[in-house]
Amino acid sequence: MEQLFFYIFSIVAIVSAILVVSVRNPVHSALYLIICFLQVAAMFVLLRSPFLAAVQVFIYVGAVMVLFLFAVMVLDLGKERLKDSMHSQSILGGALAIVLFFIAFYLVYNGDIVAPLGAYTETALMKNTEVIGAALYTKYIYPFEVVSLILLVALVGAITLVMRHKDN
Amino acid sequence: MPTITHYLALSLILFTIGLAGVLIRRNIIIVLMSLELIFNSVNISLAAFSYFLQSINGVVFVIFSITVAAAEVAIGLALLVTVYRTRRAVNVDELNEMKG
Numbered sequence: 001m002e003q004l005f006f007y008i009f010s011i012v013a014i015v016s017a018i019l020v021v022s023v024r025n026p027v028h029s030a031l032y033l034i035i036c037f038l039q040v041a042a043m044f045v046l047l048r049s050p051f052l053a054a055v056q057v058f059i060y061v062g063a064v065m066v067l068f069l070f071a072v073m074v075l076d077l078g079k080e081r082l083k084d085s086m087h088s089q090s091i092l093g094g095a096l097a098i099v100l101f102f103i104a105f106y107l108v109y110n111g112d113i114v115a116p117l118g119a120y121t122e123t124a125l126m127k128n129t130e131v132i133g134a135a136l137y138t139k140y141i142y143p144f145e146v147v148s149l150i151l152l153v154a155l156v157g158a159i160t161l162v163m164r165h166k167d168n
Numbered sequence: 169m170p171t172i173t174h175y176l177a178l179s180l181i182l183f184t185i186g187l188a189g190v191l192i193r194r195n196i197i198i199v200l201m202s203l204e205l206i207f208n209s210v211n212i213s214l215a216a217f218s219y220f221l222q223s224i225n226g227v228v229f230v231i232f233s234i235t236v237a238a239a240e241v242a243i244g245l246a247l248l249v250t251v252y253r254t255r256r257a258v259n260v261d262e263l264n265e266m267k268g
Contacts, residue, residue, distance in 0.1 A: 093191025
């Protein structure tokens with residue numbers, strides 16, 4: 001049953017990801033990207049992390065995609081023709097991506113896990129948010145503070161970049 | 169039950185699609201969207217490792233990764249709006265001022 005859902009979600013995710021990079025209208029790209037993000041959230045549910053799925057829906061589908069749609073609206077991008085959508089190094093780039101795919105596929109297919117298993121079994125992960133919160137506020141408190149600083153800098157930076165100066 | 173190889177294969181396919189989008193497309197906004205695809209594929213593989221190794225570290229790292237990705241999108245789109253205002257260009261091959 002879980003396998004069936006995995007295949008459904010992954011096929012939808014892959015098809016919508018291909019559509020994101022291949023359709024010509026940026027608004028359609030953004031909408032297909034929303035579908036792909038929702039499938040990734042479903043993957044997090046299959047991986048027994050409902051907290052991550054909620055964060056994915058809130059931040060990616062809620063905030064990031066609204067930003068993208070705003071940018072498309074502000075920039076007034078129309079449809080582009082097919083020969084406009086690629087540049088002179090596109091063929092080389094596509095070939096490199098395919099080569100990387102086969103190398104990494106070989107590694108994934110032949111790899112083996114040798115690390116020891118940790119303490120968080122499926123029953124311990126039932127209280128998912130509690131477990132993550134406890135780890136985040138004890139063991140990972142220093143990275144947590146650094147990330148909050150990154151968010152502050154990004155906020156100030158984004159406002160400073162877009163602000164128009166009236167004096168000149 | 170899907171094994172870790174299934175999740176890693178899905179992550180790899182999404183990563184390759186995103187990488188191809190970054191390398192092939194001309195429009196900067198599509199390039200940024202493909203970058204988000206790459207972030208998501210990496211998040212899937214981190215969460216999969218976390219689940220199959222029965223550890224919480226991967227999940228915590230995914231939270232940090234999502235936060236940094238949100239900051240990156242805000243800065244990237246602000247840069248894009250600034251570049252569009254000054255140059256009226258949104259294609260990556262037209263922005264070649266720094267070419268040596």
